[in-house]
Amino acid sequence: MHADVVPPPFFCPFPEAVHPDAEELERRAIEWIDDVRVHRTARERARLIGSNSAEFYARFAPTGPTEHVLTAVLWVYWGFAFDDAWCDDGPCSDDPSRFLPMAGQVQRTVESGAAPAEPYAAALHTIVTRMRDQVSGTVTRRFTDAHRHWLQNVAWQVGNRAAGRMPTLPEYLTMRLGSSGGPPTTALLEIANAIEVPPPEMDSPAVRAVTEMTQLVAALDNDLQSFHKEMTETHTDQNIITVLCHHDRLDPAAALDAAVSIRDRVLLRLLDLRERARTGASEELRTYLDGLGHAIRGNIDWAATVPRYLAGAPGTPATSVRDQPNDPNPAPLPFPAFSWWWDRSL
Amino acid sequence: MHADVVPPPFFCPFPEAVHPDAEELERRAIEWIDDVRVHRTARERARLIGSNSAEFYARFAPTGPTEHVLTAVLWVYWGFAFDDAWCDDGPCSDDPSRFLPMAGQVQRTVESGAAPAEPYAAALHTIVTRMRDQVSGTVTRRFTDAHRHWLQNVAWQVGNRAAGRMPTLPEYLTMRLGSSGGPPTTALLEIANAIEVPPPEMDSPAVRAVTEMTQLVAALDNDLQSFHKEMTETHTDQNIITVLCHHDRLDPAAALDAAVSIRDRVLLRLLDLRERARTGASEELRTYLDGLGHAIRGNIDWAATVPRYLAGAPGTPATSVRDQPNDPNPAPLPFPAFSWWWDRSL
Numbered sequence: 001m002h003a004d005v006v007p008p009p010f011f012c013p014f015p016e017a018v019h020p021d022a023e024e025l026e027r028r029a030i031e032w033i034d035d036v037r038v039h040r041t042a043r044e045r046a047r048l049i050g051s052n053s054a055e056f057y058a059r060f061a062p063t064g065p066t067e068h069v070l071t072a073v074l075w076v077y078w079g080f081a082f083d084d085a086w087c088d089d090g091p092c093s094d095d096p097s098r099f100l101p102m103a104g105q106v107q108r109t110v111e112s113g114a115a116p117a118e119p120y121a122a123a124l125h126t127i128v129t130r131m132r133d134q135v136s137g138t139v140t141r142r143f144t145d146a147h148r149h150w151l152q153n154v155a156w157q158v159g160n161r162a163a164g165r166m167p168t169l170p171e172y173l174t175m176r177l178g179s180s181g182g183p184p185t186t187a188l189l190e191i192a193n194a195i196e197v198p199p200p201e202m203d204s205p206a207v208r209a210v211t212e213m214t215q216l217v218a219a220l221d222n223d224l225q226s227f228h229k230e231m232t233e234t235h236t237d238q239n240i241i242t243v244l245c246h247h248d249r250l251d252p253a254a255a256l257d258a259a260v261s262i263r264d265r266v267l268l269r270l271l272d273l274r275e276r277a278r279t280g281a282s283e284e285l286r287t288y289l290d291g292l293g294h295a296i297r298g299n300i301d302w303a304a305t306v307p308r309y310l311a312g313a314p315g316t317p318a319t320s321v322r323d324q325p326n327d328p329n330p331a332p333l334p335f336p337a338f339s340w341w342w343d344r345s346l
Numbered sequence: 347m348h349a350d351v352v353p354p355p356f357f358c359p360f361p362e363a364v365h366p367d368a369e370e371l372e373r374r375a376i377e378w379i380d381d382v383r384v385h386r387t388a389r390e391r392a393r394l395i396g397s398n399s400a401e402f403y404a405r406f407a408p409t410g411p412t413e414h415v416l417t418a419v420l421w422v423y424w425g426f427a428f429d430d431a432w433c434d435d436g437p438c439s440d441d442p443s444r445f446l447p448m449a450g451q452v453q454r455t456v457e458s459g460a461a462p463a464e465p466y467a468a469a470l471h472t473i474v475t476r477m478r479d480q481v482s483g484t485v486t487r488r489f490t491d492a493h494r495h496w497l498q499n500v501a502w503q504v505g506n507r508a509a510g511r512m513p514t515l516p517e518y519l520t521m522r523l524g525s526s527g528g529p530p531t532t533a534l535l536e537i538a539n540a541i542e543v544p545p546p547e548m549d550s551p552a553v554r555a556v557t558e559m560t561q562l563v564a565a566l567d568n569d570l571q572s573f574h575k576e577m578t579e580t581h582t583d584q585n586i587i588t589v590l591c592h593h594d595r596l597d598p599a600a601a602l603d604a605a606v607s608i609r610d611r612v613l614l615r616l617l618d619l620r621e622r623a624r625t626g627a628s629e630e631l632r633t634y635l636d637g638l639g640h641a642i643r644g645n646i647d648w649a650a651t652v653p654r655y656l657a658g659a660p661g662t663p664a665t666s667v668r669d670q671p672n673d674p675n676p677a678p679l680p681f682p683a684f685s686w687w688w689d690r691s692l
Contacts, residue, residue: 096442097509100502101517105683107498108520114682137549145491152453152498156446163443171447174454199545203483336460337451 005253007224009320011264013271014297019058021066025073026054032074036123038081050307051080059298060185061192061291071130072188078127079181080308082106082120087154096159103151110144131191138199139190146183153178160238166246167238170335173216173262176240180222182215189291195284206277206346207285213270213341214292218299220263225303227256257326264325265333267296269341276346297321351599353570355666357610359617360643365404367412371419372400378420382469384427396653397426405644406531407538407637417476418534424473425527426654428452428466433500442505449497456490477537484545485536492529499524506584512592513584516681519562519608522586526568528561535637541630552623552692553631559616559687560638564645566609571649573602603672610671611679613642615687622692643667 019025030049039045053076061069086092092099108114109121110128132140157179160167167175177183190196201207223240240262244255274289281289300321332342340346365371376395385391399422407415432438438445454460455467456474478486503525506513513521523529536542547553569586586608590601620635627635646667678688686692 096446096501097505097511100442100498100505101511101513101521104499104502104521105517108683112683112686114684114686116682136546137551137554138545141549141554145494148491148494148498152446152494152501153450155442155498155501156450159443159446165443165447167447171451175447175450199484200482203487205483208483208487336462337454337458338460340458340460 005256007227007256008260008326009322010221010224010300011267011323011325012297012300012321013323014293016297016301017059017062017294018055019062019064019066019069021069022055022058024066025058025070026052028070029054029073029077032126033077036119036126038078038085038119038123044084047084048077048081051077052302052306052308053077053080056298056302056306057188057192059302060295061189062294064192065194068134068194069192071127071134072192074127074130075184075188078120078123079184081123083181085120087158093158094161096155096162099155099158103155107148107151110147134194135191136196139187139196142202143184143187143191146187149178149183150181157238166243168247169243170337172238172240172243173335174337175238176219176223177212177215180215180219182219185218186211186214186292186295189288189295193287193291195287197284197288198282201282201285202288204277205340205343206273207288209341209346210270210274210277210289210292213266213273214295217263217267217270217296220259220266221296221299222303224256224259224263225300261327261329262333264327265329265331266341268325268328268330273341273346351602353573353602354606354672355668356567356570356646357613357669357671358643358646358667359669360639362643362647363405363408363640364401365408365410365412365415367415368401368404370412371404371416372398374416375400375419375423378472379423382465382472384424384431384465384469390430393430394423394427397423398648398652398654399423399426402644402648402652403534403538405648406641407535408640410538411540414480414540415538417473417480418538420473420476421530421534424466424469425530427469429527431466433504439504440507442501442508445501445504449501453494453497456493480540481537482542485533485542488548489530489533489537492533495524495529496527503584512589514593515589516683518584518586518589519681520683521584522565522569523558523561526561526565528565531564532557532560532638532641535634535641539633539637541633543630543634544628547628547631548634550623551686551689552619553634555687555692556616556620556623556635556638559612559619560641563609563613563616563642566605566612567642567645568649570602570605570609571646607673607675608679610673611675611677612687614671614674614676619687619692 033039033045033048039048054073057069057073057076061072086099086102092102105118106121106124109116109124113128113132115125116122131143153175156175220240227241240259241252241255244250244258245252248258250258274292278286278289332339379385379391379394385394400419403415403419403422407418432445432448438448451464452467452470455462455470459474459478461471462468477489499521502521566586573587586605587598587601590596590604591598594604596604620638624632624635678685
């Protein structure tokens with residue numbers, strides 16, 4: 001479908017950065033993979049290593065202590081393995097009645113710190129144990145709640161898939177905010193950087209908004225990055241393009257343009273609010289806000305070469321970035337669930 | 347089924363207490379009910395008022411500032427209305443693909459503070475607005491995450507119902523920890539008492555454990571309180587008795603005895619840990635720990651007369667309490683997801 005429709009370079013003013021120990025992180029993560037063995041075949045192992053999760057989080061936390069970054073890296077590998085086995089494929093991926101009990105018990109592993117028998121939960125347990133040794137109870141709690149947000153929204157996506165239901169745009173954006181894995185991935189910034197943002201800062205409306213906007217921008221970037229692959233495979237699953245095509249009756253080129261505009265408007269507001277949140281911020285908050293920038297840029301740079309997004313579309317041009325938005329509209333998105341990001345009181 | 351099988355008096359050493367403004371709280375809540383109008387008929391309105399939610403939370407927070415307790419009271423009414431319309435009955439109650447998008451968008455109302463059009467979400471919005479005006483961002487965040495925990499676990503219950511699947515005992519306990527509404531109800535203790543427990547205390551393993559144990563004891567008490575009603579109506583839905591009958595092949599009398607033992611063992615450990623958590627605790631934490639005791643006792647006293655549990659079983663004896671457990675066994679429950687509550691390190 002429309003091989004000539006290609007996303008433009010991504011608006012992203014954050015500079016590229018990678019942790020100097022990226023290779024060591026990958027080597028140690030592969031040892032862990034071979035230890036916990038959630039893969040069943042050599043092909044699954046190669047696919048998991050090919051997620052380049054070490055590079056991914058080495059870009060998110062380029063200056064974190066290596067042992068702490070490793071904890072985040074392991075979770076990202078785990079997340080991809082879990083996604084492949086339970087969320088995007090497999091018998092649970094279109095059956096919420098099977099997905100929910102599995103996800104609920106996996107989530108309990110994070111909360112309880114218990115060592116369960118089921119292989120994915122057992123692998124997750126090794127990561128949670130590292131985490132509890134490295135960071136405070138408050139940081140662990142934030143990760144735990146973010147992890148639940150992710151699993152709940154994946155269940156929502158699974159439910160829509162089961163019902164053959166294409167969500168409306170505001171529903172999709174609400175769902176995608178969590179289902180992309182953004183909440184645990186941004187919660188890992190505190191762990192990877194060995195910080196705890198003071199609660200009055202972390203729970204302020206401005207920092208909550210910047211965190212959510214980062215999650216949405218990165219999630220839409222993943223949609224745009226897999227656009228070419230998905231169009232080639234004629235997927236009909238839920239993503240920003242299929243949602244816009246379906247409900248607004250746009251052709252793929254017009255849907256792509258609309259999607260890029262939504263994404264750029266959110267990022268523009270994020271830049272503004274992030275700068276304001278920096279005024280008078282603690283050192284921990286400044287590190288966290290920097291991390292959100294690294295996350296957006298790192299996600300783009302990682303996706304440019306990761307086999308996961310390129311597979312099936314060998315002719316896809318590598319992602320590049322630009323300094324200016326597609327749509328400089330400073331007005332709020334016209335959806336009540338998101339327009340508060342533009343409140344003047346933030 | 348076995349009208350002669352009746353739960354024994356509930357082991358509960360906490361004294362009875364009720365807020366002096368309980369009647370005013372009910373009067374003002376009824377004004378709110380008539381304002382937001384989530385009921386469609388006079389019968390639904392009467393059923394909602396008959397939940398005695400004002401009395402319920404007046405027992406949970408007997409000394410909180412009235413305006414703050416009112417916020418909690420309104421949420422409890424809202425929770426019962428939502429339960430009746432979406433969780434226990436109605437087209438979503440056995441269809442996770444319908445429940446999940448609805449719950450996800452309701453949850454977004456709590457996060458975003460946006461005023462939505464859908465009546466239940468709009469009613470919830472009025473409560474969240476009160477909350478944001480009364481308490482800190484951190485307390486609001488805790489409530490928000492607790493609210494998601496509840497909705498996710500209700501979805502799990504809905505999924506099991508759809509699949510005709512009876513969970514195992516450890517799965518049931520994990521699910522029930524959230525699906526009963528325990529997480530938001532205990533999170534409301536901070537709001538109703540106008541306190542913020544300092545994060546290092548709130549996120550400590552001991553306080554997390556005491557909080558979870560309170561949620562489980564109250565949830566099992568609700569199972570036991572509706573035991574007679576459910577047996578009379580020959581319900582086959584998931585509760586501690588049906589789970590034990592199904593998987594352990596117990597008759598109702600033996601299942602009841604096993605359930606009371608589980609519940610009493612948890613409460614015994616809770617008493618021990620709550621006392622230890624009190625040592626050196628801040629005033630806010632002491633208020634919170636007192637609140638957890640009021641919650642367990644208040645839930646029992648409320649259920650003794652509320653029409654919701656008595657309907658259909660007019661001959662049910664009122665609940666009473668006793669000082670000693672059915673089973674004084676101090677050993678951990680033999681389930682990894684829960685045995686950490688007995689860790690010596692707590």
